[in-house]
Amino acid sequence: MRTTRSVSKKLAAETLPTQPKEVTRATKSSPPKTNDGHYIVVNGHKWRATDPMVPDDALAELKHFLAKGRSGARRQNKHDPEKLQLSRKTTGLAKLGLGERGKPEWWNDTDKGRKERWKNALIQLRELYSDNNST
Incomplete structure (x- = not known):
């Protein structure tokens, strides 16, 4: 039986950009983001990014x-x-x-x-x- 974590890693690997230039570089204060800015990438996992419109x-x-x-x-x-x-x-x-x-x-x-x-x-x-x- 697969755990949620292993399934998440597989999904992240399938949906992560294949070329490194599609992911922005991490700064000291934030992890790398996908080019569209919708997701952050942490340890190979994609997570929905915070809405940039929030004041x-x-x-x-x-x-x-x-x-x-x-x-x-x-x-x-x-x-x-x-x-x-x-x-x-x-x-x-x-x-x-x-x-x-x-x-x-x-x-x-x-x-x-x-x-x-x-x-x-x-x-x-x-x-x-x-x-x-x-x-």
Whole structure:
């Protein structure tokens, strides 16, 4: 039986550009991207890139929530199903707001749709944490 990781590697290998010049070079702050800018490439895997339309202040807040969700799911929440669920929901909403999840993909969406996606994600994340009295 194949694991998801091995299938992902195979799909990434099949869909990665065949010529090196089709992937931009990595900088210290970002991994290489495909020429169209829709995906980043990390260890041979293609991952959907963050929507470049998200403004810097919203981007910083969404990344804050993403880090909060990931660290929460990784550490203390393994034995607390409610906290684990909150962490996973936080991660999912942050990735949705960043354009890294959801349909349509950010490059196939309208400017209005892209703006609504990150704004709605931030509203939901703020409400989620105000309801839980956590910051």
